[in-house]
Amino acid sequence: xxxLIEKARREDRHLLEPEALGLLxxxxxxxxxxxxxxxxxxxxxxxxxxxxxxxxxxxxxxILHKTESGGVALDLRDEDGVKEAFSRLASVGxxxxxxDGFILYPFQAHEVELAMGMVxxxxxxxxxxxxxxxxxxxxxxDLAYGIAPLSPEEAEExxxxxxxxxxxxxxxxxxxxxxxxxxxxxxxxxxxxxxxxAIREIDLNPVFPLSKGCFIADVRVxxx
Amino acid sequence: MSGRIFDSFFAPKGVAFFGSIRPGKIGYEIIKSTKEGxxxxxxxxINPAGGEVLGYPVYTSVSGxxxxxxxxxxxxxxxxVSETIAECGSKGxxxxxxxxxxxxxxxxxxxEEELVAVAKKWGVRIIGPNCAGLMNPWARHFPSIEVRAxxxxxxxxxxxxxxxxxxxxxxEERGFGFSKFVSYGNRCDVGDIELLSYLVDDPETKxxxxxxEGIERxxxxxxxAQRVSSQKPVVAIKAGRTQAGTRAASSxxxxxxxxxxxxxxxxxxxxxxxxxxxxxxxxxxQALSRCPLPGGKRxxxxxxxxxxxxxxxxRAERLGLDVAEPSGSLKQxxxxxxxxxxxxxxxxxxxxxxxxxxxxxxxEEALSEYDAAIAIxxxxxxxxxxxxxxxxxxxxxxxxxxxxxxFMAGRIVRxxxxxxxxxxxxxxxxxxxxxxxxxxxxxxxxxxxxIGFAPLD
Numbered sequence: 001x002x003x004l005i006e007k008a009r010r011e012d013r014h015l016l017e018p019e020a021l022g023l024l025x026x027x028x029x030x031x032x033x034x035x036x037x038x039x040x041x042x043x044x045x046x047x048x049x050x051x052x053x054x055x056x057x058x059x060x061x062x063i064l065h066k067t068e069s070g071g072v073a074l075d076l077r078d079e080d081g082v083k084e085a086f087s088r089l090a091s092v093g094x095x096x097x098x099x100d101g102f103i104l105y106p107f108q109a110h111e112v113e114l115a116m117g118m119v120x121x122x123x124x125x126x127x128x129x130x131x132x133x134x135x136x137x138x139x140x141x142d143l144a145y146g147i148a149p150l151s152p153e154e155a156e157e158x159x160x161x162x163x164x165x166x167x168x169x170x171x172x173x174x175x176x177x178x179x180x181x182x183x184x185x186x187x188x189x190x191x192x193x194x195x196x197x198a199i200r201e202i203d204l205n206p207v208f209p210l211s212k213g214c215f216i217a218d219v220r221v222x223x224x
Numbered sequence: 225m226s227g228r229i230f231d232s233f234f235a236p237k238g239v240a241f242f243g244s245i246r247p248g249k250i251g252y253e254i255i256k257s258t259k260e261g262x263x264x265x266x267x268x269x270i271n272p273a274g275g276e277v278l279g280y281p282v283y284t285s286v287s288g289x290x291x292x293x294x295x296x297x298x299x300x301x302x303x304x305v306s307e308t309i310a311e312c313g314s315k316g317x318x319x320x321x322x323x324x325x326x327x328x329x330x331x332x333x334x335x336e337e338e339l340v341a342v343a344k345k346w347g348v349r350i351i352g353p354n355c356a357g358l359m360n361p362w363a364r365h366f367p368s369i370e371v372r373a374x375x376x377x378x379x380x381x382x383x384x385x386x387x388x389x390x391x392x393x394x395x396e397e398r399g400f401g402f403s404k405f406v407s408y409g410n411r412c413d414v415g416d417i418e419l420l421s422y423l424v425d426d427p428e429t430k431x432x433x434x435x436x437e438g439i440e441r442x443x444x445x446x447x448x449a450q451r452v453s454s455q456k457p458v459v460a461i462k463a464g465r466t467q468a469g470t471r472a473a474s475s476x477x478x479x480x481x482x483x484x485x486x487x488x489x490x491x492x493x494x495x496x497x498x499x500x501x502x503x504x505x506x507x508x509x510q511a512l513s514r515c516p517l518p519g520g521k522r523x524x525x526x527x528x529x530x531x532x533x534x535x536x537x538x539r540a541e542r543l544g545l546d547v548a549e550p551s552g553s554l555k556q557x558x559x560x561x562x563x564x565x566x567x568x569x570x571x572x573x574x575x576x577x578x579x580x581x582x583x584x585x586x587x588e589e590a591l592s593e594y595d596a597a598i599a600i601x602x603x604x605x606x607x608x609x610x611x612x613x614x615x616x617x618x619x620x621x622x623x624x625x626x627x628x629x630x631f632m633a634g635r636i637v638r639x640x641x642x643x644x645x646x647x648x649x650x651x652x653x654x655x656x657x658x659x660x661x662x663x664x665x666x667x668x669x670x671x672x673x674x675i676g677f678a679p680l681d
Binding site for chain 2: 125150151190
């Protein structure tokens with residue numbers, strides 16, 4: 001078992017976002033640059049280092065869905081913005097349910113939100129999912145499924161089989177999404193799901209498709 | 225399990241029948257079916273009452289048999305089953321079909337565990353309990369109470385005995401035959417995985433059908449099914465299409481993955497073709513056991529009447545087939561051989577008074593360009609459909625591409641339809657059903673070509 005997962009299990013919690021990103025990286029998945037911080041000073045330094053604008057999120061073992069809890073501050077354009085967001089996010093994670101710090105990413109503009117993930121089925125093992133993400137996931141339920149391990153061809157078939165597939169194809173003169181990068185994430189994620197059997201669910205949501213690569217804007221790894 | 229044990233199940237030289245020998249009782253009916261089916265092996269009814277049943281002497285115990293029995297067929301009350309398995313085991317019987325109910329299906333898990341333990345101890349393999357039995361029509365072996373299957377090339381494995389029985393009754397009506405029939409009921413021992421492995425090498429079986437409500441040992445099932453389906457088509461009818469989002473999950477994607485979508489993905493992974501029900505299964509299995517597979521998804525519809533052809537085309541398109549118009553050069557060739565009234569689009573409408581020459585010309589020319597053909601004949605009572613049937617048969621024989629026919633309807637096409645059937649051409653009631661079958665044959669072809677797919681661990 002991966003030491004990060006072992007530690008989380010010992011502490012009876014799921015992976016924290018910086019840990020989850022680290023795990024994805026170990027499986028060769030390209031994740032955004034990010035810095036984990038614990039103080040306002042560190043947050044300001046990280047923001048300067050990453051370059052404005054940035055996104056800051058709370059890291060907490062008690063919060064699985066950050067947006068719903070008010071734990072996300074998007075598009076912070078200067079130091080005042082970071083300071084203001086820091087005090088707001090700190091109050092979300094305050095009290096008894098002490099937070100585990102904060103994480104900063106470069107802010108990424110986007111139009112399309114995707115989701116990729118895994119649920120472990122009692123019979124068939126890791127089932128990989130791909131589809132429209134963000135709020136569309138509940139609204140449209142436009143998801144494709146595939147049994148791990150996935151080959152790049154199987155991943156590509158999943159990309160092709162959602163109803164919203166044309167969103168990846170560069171509508172109205174926009175640049176098409178980097179399909180190979182998306183497939184690569186799915187393939188590597190399926191490998192990770194097979195090897196790390198203590199993971200119950202993985203949820204990369206949202207993922208922004210870009211003309212080169214893709215941007216994993218949030219990740220949850222649920223341990224069983 | 226070695227193939228040897230399956231020979232004991234499907235082609236035993238002697239069978240011991242444990243159960244009632246009173247007419248109307250299940251035990252008696254199984255022996256009757258065995259006799260009427262023309263079983264040529266040794267038949268040993270066993271009952272403490274002794275005497276005679278249906279012309280066979282009844283033995284009072286398995287120890288007194290004059291010859292070897294390889295298979296036991298048991299329809300005794302539940303409480304007597306385990307003991308009987310032990311007796312059989314001690315006499316060297318290694319295979320048992322247990323029809324008897326009263327086990328895990330009614331919550332009596334203890335009885336089933338005991339049965340499994342006894343069977344393991346004596347090295348007896350079990351199909352059942354709580355099942356409808358099995359059949360091998362090619363060996364005239366019918367240890368079952370269901371309608372006896374005609375010999376054919378489809379193996380049918382069913383979790384539900386009742387569904388199995390109804391399917392056999394429907395199949396008899398249609399003259400649809402089976403290579404093997406197995407109802408495994410509670411699946412306490414032999415299940416889908418071993419049966420698939422056996423049937424892939426069974427020479428009579430060209431297509432394997434599974435009716436499943438739930439799959440056990442999922443990863444192993446997929447691995448075996450992936451191997452088997454690379455050699456023979458495997459078709460599944462899966463009951464329970466709903467239950468989306470019933471599991472407790474913490475993430476968005478987790479909550480949204482329904483059982484049914486997961487089964488779809490699992491079937492796709494292992495190359496299994498899913499159908500909705502028994503009707504679709506009959507249609508598809510006929511085609512898979514008789515027709516060559518299409519090389520691609522371009523389908524031509526040849527008809528003598530507008531409506532039914534358009535319905536077929538609509539369905540074909542919805543199912544992802546390519547119903548493109550003929551190319552310019554094909555139109556030219558068709559034009560030179562067909563009446564000027566014919567419509568040279570897709571469907572190609574030959575108009576009502578077309579016969580052998582027109583159908584032959586249209587199908588022949590079109591198949592040089594398309595991957596598959598659907599031949600529709602909406603018969604007129606005063607015209608003879610046999611010529612059209614001959615044309616379809618002749619073209620089907622000269623191409624390694626599939627042609628599926630729909631001759632409509634009833635009495636006026638009866639003779640033509642039996643000609644088609646005799647020649648091995650699949651004829652379905654409607655063009656829409658032809659489209660469905662062609663779309664699934666395309667899926668089968670695609671499955672076979674999926675070399676790039678990641679194998680299961």
